[in-house]
Structures are given as C-alpha cells and as structure tokens.
Amino acid sequence: MRRFEAVIREANITRAIVEHALRELKELSEVDVAIVGAGPSGLTAAYYLAKGGFKVLILERRFSLGGGTGPGGNLLPKAAFQKDVLPLLEEFGIRYSATDYGLYVASPPEIIAKLAAKAVDAGASVLLGAHVQDLIYRVDPLRVCGVVWVWTPVHEGGYHVDPLFTEAKAVVDATGHGAEVVSIACRKIPELGVAIRGERSAYADLSEKLVSEYAGRVAPGLYVTGMAVASVYGLPRMGPIFGGMLLSGKRIAEIILGELKGI
C-alpha cells in the first residue's frame, strides 16, 4: 500500500464529536420550550416558536423526522390539504397540486424536508433518538417544568439506565395518536387533574377544525398539539389530510408565545 501522512486522524474524529456533542447537550439542558415529537405539528410549532425568539428543543425518539407524514395515505406518496391551509404551505415553500376534489396534494418527503428546514433555520434544535419517558414537575405553584429522557436504543433494549433531564418553561405533547406526554401526566402527576378521553372514529371535516381549536394548555406548563389533541379531548380522526396538523402546530406556538412573553 502507498505510504502517506494521515490528515484525518481517528482520534480527532472522536474528539470533535464528543467535545461538540457534550457542549450542545449541556446547552440544551434548559430551554424555553421542549417539544416532544418531530411530526408535522411539532415541526410547525418549533418553527413559529423559534421564529418568535424562544429557545426550542424537539426531542424525537426515532432517528428520522416527520412522524406519520412519510407514509402519506396508506403508503401512497401524497398527503392531502384543504384550501385554507395553502398560505401556510406557501410560507414553508411546500409545493402542491390542485385536484378535482376541492383538495390539494403534496409529497411527504418535501413536506418533511421543508417543515424541518424552516424549524432548524429559525433556530430550533432537534435531538433524534431521544425518548421522553417522564416529566419534571413542581408544586407551589403546581406545574410541569421539563422532560426526562433516555436514548431510544437504551429504552428499546429495556436496560435499566437512569435518564437525563431537560428543564423547560413549556412542554408540548406533539406525540401524535398516543398522546404519550399527557398520558404520563395523567398517570404520574394525578393532582394536575389531566384526563385522556381517547380519539374517536373518522370525521375529517370536523376533526380538521377541532384539532387546532382545541390545541392549548392542558395543565400549567403542559401543552398539546396535533393528533394528540384528538386523543386528549375525544375528537374524531381525519386520516391522511395534514392541514389540521400544521394549523394546530401554529396555534400552539401562538398560545405559548402569548403566555410565555410575560414570564
């Protein structure tokens, strides 16, 4: 083999990654808003919150973005949108086509890429492979004030590994159908008085309106957006139409921006 001087040293690859990753994790130990879930509602909320000047962290348990957007409608590579959400698609630079059915369609990879790029460019941070397993809370006054998380491979391996914490002024449940964060609050902080009513069968038109109307504060410090809203408040589902997810993400950002500005 030809002899040459190694410019890229393996030890330096390790040093570069460890030093900068630890610096970033330290920086993310305390944020304004922790969003759990990088689906369409979480990414949209992150964009508007970061644009509004807040320090935002998305914790996503998968090593990919977009949540349920990728598989489109039953694996067919289009997602539907209604007319009143077109200005939002334009703000994100998501291209769409009109159909003969009064609806518009866009491609899942483009939706994911554009939502994520906007959120990250606005300043939101994302941790992939971060599974939120619990909440932080305080009394006097009673409130949720952060998340408890472990790396997903640790969670899925079933190992007993103690987690790390991220403190936040607001925690957003953007975990989709499972409403996992609000479920944790129900089970483990009963004094919050939070309940989950369970999602109902399909009624797309109604559901698309209600998921943004009901997006909001569930308890002090704890907010819900996207499909998790349907689970928490017993609203119908809507299938592969995604306008309500974007509107719900925008709505929760507006609510948090309004509430946290004074703090």
Ligand code: 48H
């Ligand atoms: C870290 C977690 C955890 C956890 C879950 O499901 P999502 O895409 O959520 P939404 O609400 O933004 O969008 C819902 C939409 O995709 C959908 O399913 C629709 C419109 N369905 C209609 C219908 O009728 O079926 O994304 C949630 C994300 C996922 O990426 C999860 O991996 C992640 O949250 N997540 N991340 N810690 N404990 N739980």
